[in-house]
Every structure is written in C-alpha cells, then in structure tokens.
Amino acid sequence: xxxxxxxxxxxxxxxxxxxxxxxxxxxxxxxxxxxxxxxxxxxxxxxxxxxxxxxxxxxxxxxxxxxxxxxxxxxxxxxxxxxxxxxxxxxxxxxxxxxxxxxxxxxxxxxxxxxxxxxxxxxxxxxxxxxxxxxxxxxxxxxxxxxxxxxxxxxxxxxxxxxxxxxxxxxxxxxxxxxxxxxxxxxxxxxxxxxxxxxxxxxxxxxxxxxxxxxxxxxxxxxxxxxxxxxxxxxxxxxxxxxxxxxxxxxxxxxxxxxxxxxxxxxxxxxxxxxxxxxxxxxxxxxxxxxxxxxxxxxxxxxxxxxxxxxxxxxxxxxxxxxxxxxxxxxxxxxxxxxxxxxxxxxxxxxxxxxxxxxxxxxxxxxxxxxxxxxxxxxxxxxxxxxxxxxxxxxxxxxxx
Numbered sequence: 001x002x003x004x005x006x007x008x009x010x011x012x013x014x015x016x017x018x019x020x021x022x023x024x025x026x027x028x029x030x031x032x033x034x035x036x037x038x039x040x041x042x043x044x045x046x047x048x049x050x051x052x053x054x055x056x057x058x059x060x061x062x063x064x065x066x067x068x069x070x071x072x073x074x075x076x077x078x079x080x081x082x083x084x085x086x087x088x089x090x091x092x093x094x095x096x097x098x099x100x101x102x103x104x105x106x107x108x109x110x111x112x113x114x115x116x117x118x119x120x121x122x123x124x125x126x127x128x129x130x131x132x133x134x135x136x137x138x139x140x141x142x143x144x145x146x147x148x149x150x151x152x153x154x155x156x157x158x159x160x161x162x163x164x165x166x167x168x169x170x171x172x173x174x175x176x177x178x179x180x181x182x183x184x185x186x187x188x189x190x191x192x193x194x195x196x197x198x199x200x201x202x203x204x205x206x207x208x209x210x211x212x213x214x215x216x217x218x219x220x221x222x223x224x225x226x227x228x229x230x231x232x233x234x235x236x237x238x239x240x241x242x243x244x245x246x247x248x249x250x251x252x253x254x255x256x257x258x259x260x261x262x263x264x265x266x267x268x269x270x271x272x273x274x275x276x277x278x279x280x281x282x283x284x285x286x287x288x289x290x291x292x293x294x295x296x297x298x299x300x301x302x303x304x305x306x307x308x309x310x311x312x313x314x315x316x317x318x319x320x321x322x323x324x325x326x327x328x329x330x331x332x333x334x335x336x337x338x339x340x341x342x343x344x345x346x347x348x349x350x351x352x353x354x355x356x357x358x359x360x361x362x363x364x365x366x367x368x369x370x371x372x373x374x375x376x377x378x379x380x381x382x383x384x385x386x387x388x389x390x391x392x393x394x395x396x397x398x399x400x401x
Contacts, residue, residue, distance in 0.1 A: 085176045100127050102300045109341050121328045135299045136192045143185035148207040149284050150174030156271040168281035196375040199261040206265045241370045309396040311353040357397035
C-alpha cells in the first residue's frame with residue numbers, strides 16, 4: 001500500500017502546499033474586483049492528499065491603488081523641508097563668498113595680475129571684515145524681505161484647501177527658519193540700515209511675526225488706545241525731522257519714508273486672497289532677486305582697501321600726490337593701486353606724507369537729522385561719530401586725481 005509523502009513536525013504531519021488546479025474558478029480573481037469567501041469544502045491537493053478543513057486557505061491579496069494625480073510627483077513633507085533648508089543656507093553662506101571674490105576682481109580693474117596681487121596681500125580676515133562693513137545692509141535687506149514676504153504668503157497658503165497647490169518658496173523658507181534667526185536679521189538691519197530707511201522695518205516686522213492689531217488687546221477700545229500711543233511715540237520721534245523736511249520742500253522721499261510705513265503696518269498682515277497667492281509669490285521672488293542684484297552693484301564695486309593720498313618726492317624737490325589704495329608696504333617699496341588704474345611701486349624713502357580720504361559715496365546728500373543723528377548714518381555709525389567726531393577733510397583729498 002502506498003501513501004503520499006508528508007513532512008512531520010513536533011505536532012504531527014504537516015500537509016503539503018496547496019496547488020491550484022487548472023480551471024479552478026475559486027482560484028482565479030473575479031472580474032469585477034470583488035472577493036468571495038472560499039467554500040467550506042475540502043479540496044484535493046497534489047498527490048491526492050485532502051486539505052485539512054481546519055487550516056485556513058490563503059487567498060490572493062487585493063491590490064492597493066494610490067490615488068495619485070497623473071504626471072505629478074508627490075514629495076514627502078520632510079524632504080521638502082530638507083530641500084528648502086539646504087537651499088536657504090547655501091544662499092546665506094555662498095553669496096558672501098561669491099561677493100568677496102567678485103570684489104577683488106572689480107577692485108583690480110579686471111586685470112589678472114593685479115587680482116593675483118590683491119589675493120596675495122588681502123587676507124581672508126580683512127576681506128571678511130570689509131564685506132561685513134559694506135554688505136551687511138544688503139544681507140539684512142534680503143533676509144528681512146524674505147521673512148516678511150514668506151510669513152504673509154505662508155499664512156495665506158494655510159487658508160487654502162490642503163494639496164491644492166504647492167507652497168511658495170519664501171513661505172517654505174519662513175517655515176524652516178528659527179525665530180531667533182528672523183529676530184537676528186531684524187537686529188542686524190536695525191544697526192546697519194541708514195536711519196532714513198528704518199521706518200520700513202515696522203511693516204516688515206509686523207508681517208514677519210504676524211502682529212495683527214487684534215493681538216494687542218481683545219477689546220476694541222483698549223486696542224485703539226494702544227495703537228494711538230504707539231503712533232504718538234513714533235510721531236514724537238520723527239516730528240522734528242518731518243517739519244524740517246517740509247520746510248526744505250524738496251524732500252518728498254523722506255516724507256514718504258516717514259509717513260507711509262507706520263500706516264502700512266496696520267494692514268500688511270495676511271491672509272491674501274487665494275487667486276493672488278501664486279502670481280504674487282512669483283512676482284515677489286523676481287522682484288527681491290532683481291533688487292538684490294541692483295543693490296549688489298555698489299557693494300561689489302566698493303573698494304576693499306582704504307583710499308589714501310600719498311605725497312611722494314625727494315627731500316629738496318617737487319612732490320607728487322599719488323591717489324589710490326595701499327596694497328602692501330615692505331622695506332623697499334610701497335605698492336599703491338592707483339585710483340585711475342595701474343599699480344605703482346613707490347620707494348619708501350620718497351614717501352613724505354599720507355592722508356586718509358573719504359570716498360564719494362560717503363559724502364552726505366541730505367541735510368536732515370533725527371535727534372542729533374544724521375539720516376544717512378546708521379545707528380552704529382551715529383554712535384561712532386559721537387565717540388570720535390568726523391575730522392575736517394584734508395585739502396589733498398579735494399584735489400582731483
């Protein structure tokens with residue numbers, strides 16, 4: 001007598017795997033996609049061995065189909081934040097390095113040998129210090145604009161149904177940036193911006209932190225009193241300058257920069273209508289980029305080295321004033337990058353005098369002050385002038401090159 005071979009275990013014989021018979025209707029998936037329960041009968045398996053009734057029969061799993069819009073890739077939110085964070089910090093670190101290299105090339109007049117001379121003698125610490133003193137305004141302006149616009153776009157995008165459209169770039173940057181970085185950018189702007197443009201920080205700060213008037217007080221009357229007190233304090237600070245600008249008559253830009261920003265701060269918080277979010281995001285991104293490029297031109301062209309006028313000549317003879325930037329000095333020569341181009345090596349024995357001169361960009365254009373601070377000075381520059389007042393410009397600096 002013959003019997004089918006079976007595997008044995010600790011609890012008894014184990015039936016062989018089930019093999020579906022050709023033409024078995026129960027083994028084929030239904031056409032309409034529905035599942036049917038297997039009949040409660042014993043089926044013959046391979047080799048004529050009956051399938052035990054107590055052992056469950058495995059049925060084919062129903063496929064899971066994700067409802068994904070055709071032609072669109074669904075990014076994970078964590079991956080989106082990682083990409084936004086990487087692009088943000090790449091811009092923050094890479095832009096200063098690029099600007100520093102470009103400044104050396106522009107300062108050298110585009111000449112390769114002069115550029116190499118500057119690279120060899122201008123250290124990274126001096127280059128970084130020069131960049132921070134001249135480009136801190138540009139950096140803080142870009143950060144303030146991104147955070148203010150990003151906060152408004154973010155709160156506007158939150159009002160839309162989820163998944164309707166992708167969040168704007170500035171909104172993603174504002175989401176992943178810590179609050180202390182945003183606050184630090186405003187503090188940097190506060191001490192580096194000219195006083196004339198500081199009122200613009202009011203609407204920018206309100207937009208970045210979404211300080212709506214309703215957050216001042218829950219009741220209307222105390223809220224209006226607080227707003228009136230804040231405007232009164234701002235008026236006391238700016239009223240003397242406002243009167244002087246009106247008396248001069250041609251300071252319309254100053255009047256607009258003093259009056260408009262505090263009124264704009266009352267209405268700048270979002271949310272915005274859904275139909276304008278995407279066009280506004282695209283326009284603001286291009287506008288911020290174009291503004292930074294326009295503002296970067298004077299930053300790149302600002303000299304890295306101080307401007308001096310060096311008097312050169314023998315002890316008993318005619319002298320000559322060499323106007324330019326001192327690159328380096330050794331025991332033999334003083335290397336001067338002349339203002340009109342070219343490098344000049346002056347023997348140190350012929351140097352008779354040397355004075356430090358301001359550039360044309362440092363000369364004031366407005367005759368207005370805000371409580372003893374000139375409107376074109378920053379808070380940092382204003383405090384410095386109080387400690388060490390500006391000296392009279394030497395006559396050699398007024399002589400054309």
